[in-house]
């Protein structure tokens with residue numbers, strides 16, 4: 001692992017056909033109760049939780065530790081009760097100031113964005129104590145974003161999708177582990193999002209993963225992979 005970035009875990013809940021949502025793209029529930037508890041522990045063990053722009057604007061996730069006992073454990077360790085919430089969004093003009101990402105907490109919040117976000121919105125967000133970091137013109141520079149997080153004290157970063165952000169992090173070799181809950185469900189649909197999207201790789205260039213662990217969780221399985229860097 002490079003010392004210039006945090007240790008990065010990608011976590012997602014997918015269907016048996018690899019979908020992370022239905023064609024309706026309304027943040028369909030996929031995790032089982034035990035898997036939700038697993039994710040909460042993963043969150044509690046992280047210094048920051050990152051999501052991509054479409055997840056942030058579409059799902060408006062809370063990104064907090066849900067279990068009081070886990071929050072208390074963090075406080076006992078001298079940590080904030082919730083990890084830092086991080087959004088990566090090309091254009092943050094539509095980020096709702098009264099949304100869940102903004103209001104659930106307490107939590108430090110960082111939004112990485114580009115020049116495409118209006119200065120007036122940047123100021124509105126900063127007035128609400130959001131750290132807005134402009135990193136790029138077309139897309140957020142993820143290497144710079146991870147470097148920023150490391151400088152901010154983030155040792156362990158949990159990335160909770162979506163597929164475009166996951167693809168970009170994998171393409172740049174910025175991922176240390178992948179945790180997938182595979183639910184006994186099929187959503188189908190060409191336009192339904194998958195765990196990794198982006199431009200894709202041809203077979204010869206496919207990313208190689210090492211299988212690290214498999215565990216049964218409720219009626220699904222959790223698989224841990226380690227990406228192999230060439």
Ligand SMILES: NC(=O)c1ccc[n+]([C@@H]2O[C@H](COP(=O)([O-])OP(=O)(O)OC[C@H]3O[C@@H](n4cnc5c(N)ncnc54)[C@H](OP(=O)(O)O)[C@@H]3O)[C@@H](O)[C@H]2O)c1
Pocket residue numbers: 011012013014019020021025026027028030051052053054055056058059088089090091138139140141142160161162163164165166168169193197
């Ligand atoms: N089941 C699960 O575990 C899970 C978890 C998370 C999300 N989801 C689902 O996934 C769907 C959203 O995922 P998604 O793949 O469409 O989008 P996403 O990965 O959440 O967001 C990607 C967007 O972030 C912006 N971005 C800016 N800089 C970027 C960079 N360097 N690399 C990558 N993205 C960058 C881009 O916005 P622009 O296109 O505007 O430039 C990009 O399209 C939703 O349906 C959500 O419910 C499921």
